[in-house]
Amino acid sequence: MGIGHKPKEYSAADSPPPNRLNSDSDLLRRIESLGNIGHWELDLATGQSTWSEQMYRILGLNPNGATPPIDLALELIHPDDRKQVDDAMQKALESGDLLKIENRVVLPDGSIRHLISEGMVDRNSAGLAIRLFGISRDISQEKQKEENLQKSNLYLENIFNTTQDLIFLADENGAFLKASKSCEKILGYSQSELKGKSFRDLVHPDDFEATVESRKKIMSGDSSSDFQNRYFKKDGSVVYLNWSATLDETSKTVFAVARDITQLVRTEAALKADRQKLSIVLDASPETIWALDRDYRLVTANTEFLRAMKDVFNWVVSPGDNLVFGIDLPAEFIQEWKVWYDRALAGETFSIVRKVTIMEKGGYMEVSFKPIFEAGEVVAICCYSMDITHRKTYEESLKKLNVELAESNRGLEISNKELEQFAYVASHDLQEPLRMITSFLGLIKLKYSHVLDEKGLQYIHYSVDGAKRMRDIILDLLEFSRIGTQPESKQVANTADLVQEVLLLNKKLIRDKNALIHIGPLPNINCHSSTIVQLFQNLINNGLKYQTGESSPEIWIEGKESETEWEFSVRDNGIGIESEFIEKIFVIFQRLHHKEQYSGSGIGLAICKKIVEFHGGRIWVNSVPGQGSTFCFTVKK
Numbered sequence: 055m056g057i058g059h060k061p062k063e064y065s066a067a068d069s070p071p072p073n074r075l076n077s078d079s080d081l082l083r084r085i086e087s088l089g090n091i092g093h094w095e096l097d098l099a100t101g102q103s104t105w106s107e108q109m110y111r112i113l114g115l116n117p118n119g120a121t122p123p124i125d126l127a128l129e130l131i132h133p134d135d136r137k138q139v140d141d142a143m144q145k146a147l148e149s150g151d152l153l154k155i156e157n158r159v160v161l162p163d164g165s166i167r168h169l170i171s172e173g174m175v176d177r178n179s180a181g182l183a184i185r186l187f188g189i190s191r192d193i194s195q196e197k198q199k200e201e202n203l204q205k206s207n208l209y210l211e212n213i214f215n216t217t218q219d220l221i222f223l224a225d226e227n228g229a230f231l232k233a234s235k236s237c238e239k240i241l242g243y244s245q246s247e248l249k250g251k252s253f254r255d256l257v258h259p260d261d262f263e264a265t266v267e268s269r270k271k272i273m274s275g276d277s278s279s280d281f282q283n284r285y286f287k288k289d290g291s292v293v294y295l296n297w298s299a300t301l302d303e304t305s306k307t308v309f310a311v312a313r314d315i316t317q318l319v320r321t322e323a324a325l326k327a328d329r330q331k332l333s334i335v336l337d338a339s340p341e342t343i344w345a346l347d348r349d350y351r352l353v354t355a356n357t358e359f360l361r362a363m364k365d366v367f368n369w370v371v372s373p374g375d376n377l378v379f380g381i382d383l384p385a386e387f388i389q390e391w392k393v394w395y396d397r398a399l400a401g402e403t404f405s406i407v408r409k410v411t412i413m414e415k416g417g418y419m420e421v422s423f424k425p426i427f428e429a430g431e432v433v434a435i436c437c438y439s440m441d442i443t444h445r446k447t448y449e450e451s452l453k454k455l456n457v458e459l460a461e462s463n464r465g466l467e468i469s470n471k472e473l474e475q476f477a478y479v480a481s482h483d484l485q486e487p488l489r490m491i492t493s494f495l496g497l498i499k500l501k502y503s504h505v506l507d508e509k510g511l512q513y514i515h516y517s518v519d520g521a522k523r524m525r526d527i528i529l530d531l532l533e534f535s536r537i538g539t540q541p542e543s544k545q546v547a548n549t550a551d552l553v554q555e556v557l558l559l560n561k562k563l564i565r566d567k568n569a570l571i572h573i574g575p576l577p578n579i580n581c582h583s584s585t586i587v588q589l590f591q592n593l594i595n596n597g598l599k600y601q602t603g604e605s606s607p608e609i610w611i612e613g614k615e616s617e618t619e620w621e622f623s624v625r626d627n628g629i630g631i632e633s634e635f636i637e638k639i640f641v642i643f644q645r646l647h648h649k650e651q652y653s654g655s656g657i658g659l660a661i662c663k664k665i666v667e668f669h670g671g672r673i674w675v676n677s678v679p680g681q682g683s684t685f686c687f688t689v690k691k
């Protein structure tokens with residue numbers, strides 16, 4: 055209840071109140087002050103109210119001011135509580151019951167106080183209510199405490215409901231009083247299921263002793279942190295927990311927080327296993343591998359490195375030893391290594407090859423240096439060295455071999471050139487005497503045929519025939535030796551046109567033989583076109599020539615393009631070739647038939663091979679004797 059008045063109207067400047075309670079003795083005043091209690095009285099007949107001094111203080115008013123009339127006093131009551139106060143007073147007046155009410159008042163400075171008031175109604179002999187009197191106690195402080203407590207309970211509840219960690223409140227026997235909501239997710243138990251359970255129900259048997267020990271410490275007042283154990287989840291699986299706990303001495307309640315570190319433990323275990331594997335691999339390596347920090351101190355090394363240091367320098371080195379300043383070795387040797395270490399420490403990755411001078415066995419070593427970065431900074435360097443003596447020797451012998459090969463290639467080139475020159479000169483120069491032989495044989499035949507008998511004439515015929523064949527051979531040889539020597543550069547040519555050129559040249563022969571030529575798709579290619587004409591000429595000619603004569607020759611010519619080359623085929627329906635000869639026929643002067651059977655010099659396919667190889671391609675034949683042959687060749691793009 056709040057009974058007050060407007061401060062402006064009843065200020066300290068006003069005259070002292072005439073209606074201060076008579077009973078307001080010094081003792082009562084002190085008691086009221088101690089209990090923060092004020093008392094009041096309301097004359098129901100006059101509407102006049104009377105307050106104790108402490109009542110004024112509680113309401114933040116000047117005790118020397120006049121007591122306000124009841125309607126104004128009611129204005130001090132918090133607007134939201136006015137109706138409730140009104141109703142309670144009304145009820146007390148009507149029923150005669152004790153008045154008991156808790157409400158807020160708004161003080162002149164705007165602050166709010168909580169009051170709890172109790173009052174009583176006095177009645178006259180006729181039963182008419184004449185007076186209401188009572189006490190009001192300022193309970194603002196208790197209220198504040200209560201609110202604070204409520205707030206902190208709310209915070210705590212929030213923490214219990216939102217934390218990712220596990221929080222337990224446990225009694226001195228280890229039974230859980232309360233568990234955070236996260237327990238459901240981490241342990242699979244609901245909060246209510248955990249209530250009353252104890253750590254004994256959940257802890258892994260292997261961690262039981264240690265947990266009991268840790269609990270003892272906590273109960274003796276030592277707060278514990280970083281204690282780890284395993285709990286069983288509801289589904290029987292295991293979760294790793296990291297605990298911090300403390301004891302509230304007064305309530306003997308243990309407040310414990312646990313973090314689920316299962317993932318961490320598993321990752322660490324996997325990492326450990328990886329590290330173990332890595333060190334096995336490193337130790338199995340025949341190379342020496344080591345790492346050092348920014349101060350040249352050994353961080354880690356494989357067995358081979360430790361062994362080498364022992365064998366070579368008689369130094370039993372271990373992590374932490376300084377590889378530059380901690381070893382008694384020739385200054386220039388150490389200086390050399392320091393320079394390399396410094397380069398790597400400056401962030402460079404590189405390898406060096408050094409001739410081993412310090413080891414008795416000598417040889418070569420390749421040492422690689424690699425900086426290890428952390429957040430952009432070089433924190434260490436890793437080095438590995440390999441004995442490359444064998445590689446070095448091999449490289450050197452390879453170099454020597456290459457020089458020798460280049461020399462013999464040069465020799466071969468020269469002799470090839472000379473041979474070509476010889477073939478050219480020989481065939482060229484042989485033509486003249488051959489022409490003489492042929493023409494003089496012609497003259498002999500013309501002039502002396504009447505004196506020669508049949509045999510003589512036959513000899514002349516053989517001689518002319520031989521000379522003619524020799525001329526063909528010489529011309530073919532000349533052609534063969536010329537391939538690749540022409541200055542003509544490569545140009546794009548339509549192979550269909552080139553084939554047509556050949557067919558035109560052989561028009562008569564084709565007609566005479568009643569041959570059928572089928573031309574499929576033929577691509578444009580980049581080539582020395584005159585040689586490709588020659589190539590098709592030889593293959594088409596052979597196709598027409600190597601026939602049984604029983605049926606008309608048929609030839610199919612096609613070409614296709616792939617990513618790296620063009621491929622052509624010239625197929626015939628001729629006599630075919632036995633499989634054992636399909637390589638041989640490309641060798642110069644290799645013929646499979648007698649000249650009486652099929653004429654020729656045995657150079658045609660050798661010329662084809664040379665032309666194809668000159669174009670970076672291959673030539674081969676597929677054939678079934680009696681059915682025909684397919685000559686294929688490629689031209690490199």
Ligand code: ADP
Binds near residue numbers: 596628656
């Ligand atoms: P030739 O001047 O003898 O025709 P080639 O070098 O052109 O010389 O051919 C070599 C040999 O390959 C021929 O003697 C022949 O036996 C065989 N030959 C070539 N082309 C064919 C073909 N289309 N069918 C069957 N045999 C062939």
